Amino acid sequence: MAEFLELEAQDGIRMPWNVIPGTKQDAANCVVPVSAIYTPLKPNPVIPVLPYGPLRCRMCRSILNPFCVVDYVAKIWVCPFCFQRNHFPQHYSSISESNLPAELFPQYTTVEFMSTTETGPVVPPVFLFVVDTCMIEEEIGYLKSALAQAIELLPDQSLVGFITFGTYVQVHELGFGLLPKSYVFKGMKEVTKDQILEQMCFFAGKTKPTTGVIAGSRDGLSAESIARFLLPASDCEFVLNSIIEELQKDPWPVSADQRASRCTGTALSVAASLLGVCVPGSGARIMAFIGGPSTEGPGSIVSKALSEPIRSHKDLDKGSAPLYNKAVKFYEEISKQLVHQGHVLDLFACALDQVGVAEMKVAVERTGGIVVLAESFGHSVFKESLQRIFQSSDNDLGLSFNGIFEINCSKDVKIQGIIGPCTSLEKKSPLSSDTVVGQGSTSAWKMCGLDRKTSICLVFDIAKKDGPDAINQPTSNQFYFQFLTYYQHHEGQMRLRATTISRRWVAGSGGVQDLIDGFDQEAAAAVMARLVSFKMEAEADFDPIRWLDRALISLCSKFGDYQKETPSSFSLSPRLSLFPQFMFNLRRSQFVQVFNNSPDETAYFRMMLNREDVTNAVVMIQPSLISYSFQSGPEPVLLDVTAIAADRILLLDSYFTIVIFHGITIAQWRKAGYQDHEGHEAFAQLLQAPQEEADSIIKERFPVPRLVVCDQYGSQARFLLAKLNPSVTYNSDNPAPPGGDVIFTDDVSFQVFMDHLQRLAVQ
């Protein structure tokens, strides 16, 4: 396990198969696809930043890397991907075995290039706030103070814009000093970019160019006309603060049996077009703060009548959510526009009911936006997450913009697609597989927004056919992969990060043990989770449980150790031993059991899953549980109902929620206030320990998780119980031990699951 983590630390890559099944058939037999979860901007102080541009293969455009074979005498390098021989250019002439450029150092499989001459000037990031005003006064108050704080934290040079919306959309002209001034657009109607150009006076006093794409200062819009709406944060702090201070509930009347008329879709479309007009192609994010469902104009998700409930998973399944498909289509268009412009949509959805995250998902995910879902703008999940975005600290997000991700691989490997926050650039190449998963049919992707944690899941296809020639190339049993990420660094410059890795492949039946040795079960679980989520959304009538079960059974029968038809003889190598449990918990997780959640929540969970690295994904699939007691120090315990005891404190981390659960005895002591009494310092410490652990988790996680502190038998205890393996239920034969707990469920326990698995695997 540790070696996978080391590899990850160096290159930000984890692959389920670190030894790759070398033929198409082998790969198919391995069930879990050949894939990788890559964190392009994973911070690593060791990675050198080279102050010059990369050297590219003149055939396949891949970049000079440690795997290239170099002929120092002839000053020639051979591309490992296409075997093209390339001459070094003049400025590499002093190259020799003892004088290597950094990108050829064997340990620098990941390097960054930053050539100022090629990448142009530093551009400030743009933040366009889009703020919902259809909320009760209390919520507006919370939002105001959160926004005011955020504004203070904005980097001085970054450009800021401000849009509010309710029944109408108001674009605030921050550069107008005399009065608070805003352009008002009707919520009912979509606004095109051309209309924005025309109606917001970008051509005032000039004639409109008759042809050509018109946008940005490059195309002749004056800097002043842009500076009306997007200003350096330091220049408009006062105006911005007064706008925030005067934010008021949408003044249009709403009758008691109606929802507020909220034109989220139009507001976002206006925001997208405004950015498209002002700063196309340069890093910008729309930060949308939304307090309820869209009911007006395009992209609305529910009618105004309160008698009509917001769509549920059941409605979506039955196709009885009339507005859903229209809204999704609308947001698909928005996402296309944003991707084209290189801009990001971030979503801060804070409401007790749904706001339409499920519909907006496409626009957020394809642009690499951040999404935060909370119950209220007063909730710490929202407040702290928002702060985290702008705060500079060790854990800052390192928000980067406008990325393009490209891939090169050995010719027997093809790319099916990426599941994660990006959009296919539809750049079809011999590398792209005909089978498409996620964003595919390309070898280049747009990543409008990415940060240090953004992780994408690449799914590969092994193209090599079985047969004699598969074995006939013993010289090259390595596959090479090169990942190139060209992006606008959060400090403004454009950079290129290049990661080149190599993996051995094996073919035929002899390689099983090699495959097992190279199996990263955590990465596999993460990939399977992304795959099953993707298939649930993409494929009609997809049965996720059946699909997962079949996959697990096939995997176990291929790699398990057993005698045929003898379940009791079944065993798995330690490399695989945790995998069934991961799958058991994945089956029970929010990603598969969607009916416990609203479509908005599901969309949120999946978006997080699709952008997090393997470690976090595993926590989402299978929460970690730590026990604190007087008997022993903090120790991980099984995610099982039997972990509950009266004198224990449990700390559950399910990624989105962190639960501190006090056993009944501890809870009673705590209620009695013993921790404050002298002589009970040990108890105070025991109480403190999980709290500290929770704080340290919260500190580095984004979005900030929800913290639930509860007691055994308390109502909040459900947050823990729902995640535990129901080994003891209300109708179990063996009753719970004293101080223990039972779970009221008919779900099968892990033991039962394993029994079935063994029986089926050995058939």
Added chain:
Amino acid sequence: MGAPANAPSFGPPGWQGQARPRVMSAGMQPMPGMLPNAHGQGMPSTPAIPYSPHAGAQVSTPSKIDPNQIPRPIAETSVIIFETRQGGQAAVPPAASSEFIVKDTGNCNPRLMRCTLNQIPCTGDILTTSAMPLALMVQPFALPHPSEEPIQLVDFGEMGPVRCSRCKAYINPFMRFIDQGKHFICNLCGFSNDTPREYLCNLGPDGRRRDADERPELCRGTVEFIATKEFLVRDPMPAVYFFLIDVSMNAIQTGATAAACSAISQAISDLPEGPRTMVGIATFDSAIHFYSLKRDQQQPLMLIVPDIQDVYTPLQTDLILPISECRENLEQLLESIPNMFETNRVGDSAFGAAMKASFLAMKSTGGKLLVFQSVLPSAGIGSLSTREAEGRSNISTGDKEAHKLLQPVDKTLKTMALEFAEYQVCVDVFLTTQSYVDISSISVVPSTTGGRVYYYYPFSALSDPAKLFNDLRWNISRPQGFESVMRVRCSQGLQVQDYTGNFCRRVPTDIDLPAIDSDKTIMVTFKHDDKLQENSECAFQCALLYTTVYGQRRIRVINLSLPCTNVLSNLFRYADLETQFTYVVKQAANAIPSTPLSQVRDQVTNTCINILQSYRKHCASVSSSGQLILPEALKLLPLYTLALIKSVGLRTEGRLDDRSYWVSIASSISVLLAIPLVFPRMIALHDLTSRSDDDSLIPTPLTLNSENTLDSGIYLLENGEDGFVYVGNAVNPATLEQIFGVSSLAGAPNLLVLEQYDNELSRKVNDVVNEIRRQRCSYLRLRLCKHGDPSGDFFRSLLVEDKAPGGLSYVEFLVHVHRQIQSKMT
């Protein structure tokens, strides 16, 4: 920028008459059998002009007519006390232009309503034979003489005003109570109604109710009733004033925006007091800028509606607020608007869209929308094109369709206006412009919603702000009412044929007036559908339901009962020249947009000829065949007709917008102002000091011919709208110095700012101008006309008695009329 120090506030106009028919002394022939005038003034006489045309071609010998003997208006200086009914008879009202004080003794004050004929023909045939029109001019809020009693307010409480149960006519002095007062007979439809129990009263020996003299509705021609619930479809609306200002590049650069802002800023203090007075403001160029003036925001909030194809109001509240809550904010805003848009480079102006958006903001209440527009509306809904230029280039292809340019270009603005009217929004448009703005199209909106067009062309930031301010101030401070509905009823035998004026008509019987004010007149024409009984009286009743600026719903009922006659000569004798001529002016104005100008002129001339011919044929003695015989009451008809033909509206040359403006003015003009509009008044200014202080303030008007303008003189010619100051080429520089403060006018701008200097002449000139402004309820726009200059030529073209390239001289016209009559007679 403020109004000059000498800008007068104008109140009610004085009642200096100047147009009183004069009896001709020479060549007149007494008409046998003619009765003395009912009101006993003037000799019973018929003027006739000796004229013997030679048989054949010798036409051009009008020298036999003595130009000094032909009929001209003469000034009347004494004040007449007029009782509307005397001895149970309708009295014939004095001329509209004379000064009179009315005692309402049953018939209404003639200022409020007067008829073209003071005796009503019993049959349609007589009317047709006479060739005269039968029409009422109704000016429901006409300003009273200061010495007149105010109109009395009657409150019937819950039960509401007593009405005829068949025709819904309101109780009036001519309803006849019978049967000990238990029943009353409607004077309009003849139906016998039961008297409501609460309203019972015994009759006296004279057959009148004993309480008749105590009840205004039974003894006064005009009363107001408090409206009951049945007249209310909603609570009476507040007095809403919404200002909409053009801030496009042109408006800013010509100073029009600044002038508008300054005018509004000064005028808001004259808005009616009280919590029901509300204001709002917006500006526009190619987008519409609203301002939320809510008090708890330190600064007004500017909200821009950029979509000018599909407009909307950005807020539903906070755009229109009680003036008491936002006065300071509004004043500050008005001060800063010109600066705010100082560098505006947007040339487009979305007039229609801005009106529509403002309308949407006012929709829930209704109210007055005051638009300040400076350029041709070029963007958004209702945008217009430079039709004038297109028209000019097409002129070579023939003049046939020229009048089409005087029609609205399409229905967009009309449709909009109808919607405005439906929601009680009245639009006034102030055009402060330097170029063609297509008034024909624009004027549709004010004329449909009860407003009017104000026109400042070419706008001068130097001289016009004072007029703009005064116009605006008068607009909002004059007597007025909102959300009104008007209906005129008449006795059986007659029916209303049509209404003319600035209003919206949705049903045939009523007209809707989102606003009605003291300057607006509505013309109502009638036709016979049956016979009227001789010796009976024909009644007219105008009922105007409206809301006062203080939010009270009232019904103003104006009654006029006139005797019926079968005698044709009575019709001529009791004809009301000024009212009839106003009818002719309005008919001509109506015809201009739909008929080629030459035809309109012919129609006007024919109207005159037909009337005179009818008189000649049926009423004059046969012996006087060589003479042009004019009925005494209508002896000025030829002169006025000639003036009309030569007026801005009907003359061939002139700008399109000038003509459109003239048409738009004429449609709602009062009798009092219709005459000067075509037949201006000219007075000499240079010799004002030679008059004694006892004389009336305004000197006797001069005859409108060039013989009266000396090269050494300075003359003022005014038509109620403009004042033309003509300066001869040999004026004593000292006089110039006294009046204008300069010894030479070479290079002086045509638009004149009249200042008061410290000398008697200057003081008197200012007094005269201010008095005229007061009389006309209009701040005359003064223009300097210099001899030998195009402006001087224009001045000369207004001297209607002169022979001009476009028309005959007065004498020639009389000859022409006479000849036409003769040829018809044979």
